[in-house]
Amino acid sequence: MSRTSLTLAAAIVASALVPVSQLHAETDAETLVNALNAVFGKHDGVRSAHTNGICVAGKFTPSADAASLTKAPHFTAKEPVNVIGRFSMGGGNPEAPNTQKDNVRGLALHFDLGNDSTTDLVMISSPMFIARDPDQFLTLLTTVATKDKEKIGAFFKDNPSATRQGAWLNSHPIPASYSTVNYWGVHAFTFINDEGKKQVIKYKALPVGGEVGLSDDEAKSKDPNFYRAELKEQLAKAPAEFTLTAILGESGDPTDDPTAVWPEDQRKSVTLGKISITGLEDNKTCDAGVFDPTNVVDGIDGPEADKIFPMRSQAYAVSFSRRAQ
Ligand code: HEM
Structure with a gap:
């Protein structure tokens, strides 16, 4: 058994088993949330995944270059756009420790487009997801x-x-803060600019300020929930x-498999703008809805053949309806 699977197995707590008869019979959203x-236990009133998190507020200021790639309103805005964000630990453990190495951190954003309308971006601190479909x-699970x-x-x-x-998480240091680690959108999106030109990104x-990590020993002296106090300070x-940034895909780069990584160092990238997180926000603001990666706007298309992408929207809706009850 690999170290990854051992640590994964050690990190989770099973409370019930999904009957084997359900395997592949219907991988629907309810079955996935169950x-x-x-794996992580059923906890009332909270998310079924990325349960341990912190709600924040801030602004997004688009770069002058963003409009060359997409006509999406938040990337072509003349003024900064308000954002509500949520940092989180991966998995469904409400007390997932901030010191855990083999767990992703999440950064989810609602961009305020005015008139009660938003578009979302949901990222994790690894360039790939754990499953292809x-x-x-x-x-x-x-x-x-x-x-x-x-x-x-x-x-x-x-x-x-x-x-x-x-393997990727175990070969990188434990993030010293939610704000000192890179995040990726994982899926391949298609940008469309106002001339109709398309670019996969x-x-x-x-x-x-660059990435800052902790050694395994440094993390041992930290409180398991140290990210909140650190962020507040x-x-x-x-x-x-x-x-x-948008990493520009080239011909042949996979767009249907979220476990497949593009060779970033051989790809051009364009700065889309600056995300500025300015303060903590009441968790109720983030819990009032879902951060849905399929909530895109004109100028951005989701990946067509990536089966994980649409399933996320459905699974988040199931999780939301259960936690809202
Ligand atoms: C079929 C695959 C997936 C399933 C079933 C799944 C399931 C879930 C569920 C149930 C939630 C809680 C939703 C809520 O109650 O609001 C969630 C949140 C989240 N997921 Fe996924 N997920 C999947 C794939 C992914 C992928 C590929 C990413 C990579 C970006 C990702 C990143 C996140 C993040 C960052 C959150 C937290 C959002 C927040 O702060 O509200 N998930 N996921």
């Missing part, structure tokens, strides 16, 4: 829920692309800023 609950994700190390090891052996995210947000001094 499977997440089976909903079937593979369900099999992963149901296998992990068994807590059977042999079965979990066999899954990762049979599904090597599902080991990429864990992937989002990447880079902290303006930081925001009292200055905004937490990220440069949002």
Whole structure:
């Protein structure tokens, strides 16, 4: 068994099993959310994934170059656009420790387009997701829920692309803060500019002050929930800023598989603007709805053949309807 699968197995708590008969029969959103609950426990009133999080507010200022790629209103705005954001730890453990190495951090954003309308961007701190499609994700979750190390090891052996995210996280330091790590949109989106020109892109947000990580030893001395106090202290001094970029895809770059990574160092990228997180926001603001990656606007299309992408919208709606009850 790989280190990744061992740590994953150790990190999760199974409370119930999803019947094997459900495997692949219908990988629908309800089944996926049930499977997440089976791995991480069912917790009333909270998200089924990325449960431990902090709501924030700020602004997005588009760059002069963004309009050459897309006519989307937040990328062509003349004035900064208000944003509501949420930083989070991956997984459905409400107390997922901020010191965990093999777990993604999330950054979700609502861009305020006026007239009660928003568009969303949802990113994680690794360039890839753990599963290629909903079937593979369900099999992963149901296998992990068994807590059977042999079965979990066999899954990762049979599904090597599902080991990429864990390997990537384990080879990078633990982020010292939610605001000192890179985030990726993972999926391939298509930008359309006002001349109708199309460009396939992937989002990447880079902290303006650069990445700062902790060694495994440094993390041991930290409180497991240290990100909130750290962020509060930081925001009292200055905004937490990220440069949002579009990595430009080239012919042959996969657009249907969120476990596949483009060779970023060989791709051009364009600065789309600056995300400036200025303060903490009441969690109720973030919990009142969902950050839905499929909530795009004219000038941005989601990936057509990526099966994870539309499933996210459905799964987030299921999670929302349960936590809102
Ligand atoms: C089929 C695959 C996936 C499923 C079933 C799934 C499931 C979920 C669920 C149930 C939630 C909680 C939604 C809510 O209650 O508002 C969530 C949140 C989230 N997911 Fe996923 N997810 C999937 C794929 C992804 C991918 C590919 C990414 C990569 C960007 C991602 C990043 C996030 C983030 C950052 C959040 C937190 C959003 C927030 O702060 O409200 N997820 N996911």
